[in-house]
Amino acid sequence: MRFGDSYIIVDSEWSDYVASPASVLGKNTQSIYVRLKRGLDAHCEQARAVDADIIQEPADQFYGERQYRARDPEGHVWTFTQTIRSVPREEAERLGGVQIEGWHR
Numbered sequence: 001m002r003f004g005d006s007y008i009i010v011d012s013e014w015s016d017y018v019a020s021p022a023s024v025l026g027k028n029t030q031s032i033y034v035r036l037k038r039g040l041d042a043h044c045e046q047a048r049a050v051d052a053d054i055i056q057e058p059a060d061q062f063y064g065e066r067q068y069r070a071r072d073p074e075g076h077v078w079t080f081t082q083t084i085r086s087v088p089r090e091e092a093e094r095l096g097g098v099q100i101e102g103w104h105r
Helices: 040-049 089-096
Strands: 032-035 053-060 065-071 077-083
Touching (some): 040 065
Parallel strands (some): 032 077
16 A cells, blocks of 8 residues: 555565464454545445455544444454544543543644
């Protein structure tokens, strides 16, 4: 995949120090988050049209993001997210019932 002038590579196993989720009982050892500027629902439909395994349908989150998750053929879970509104930390804590250390807004 390209990201601006760079590439993002999610590889399969090719060495004894690289594991795919397929070889560790489907568990992921990393999180892949991609923030889209717009068009999250269309992105999901495009992924679905090429038989992506959508494991979480697009949904609005209490912290101001809309997101969905898909699993790639190697078993990696990708979270695609789009900001839909700015949420102050205090509101996110109240809505989520959690205490948040640090906040990106």
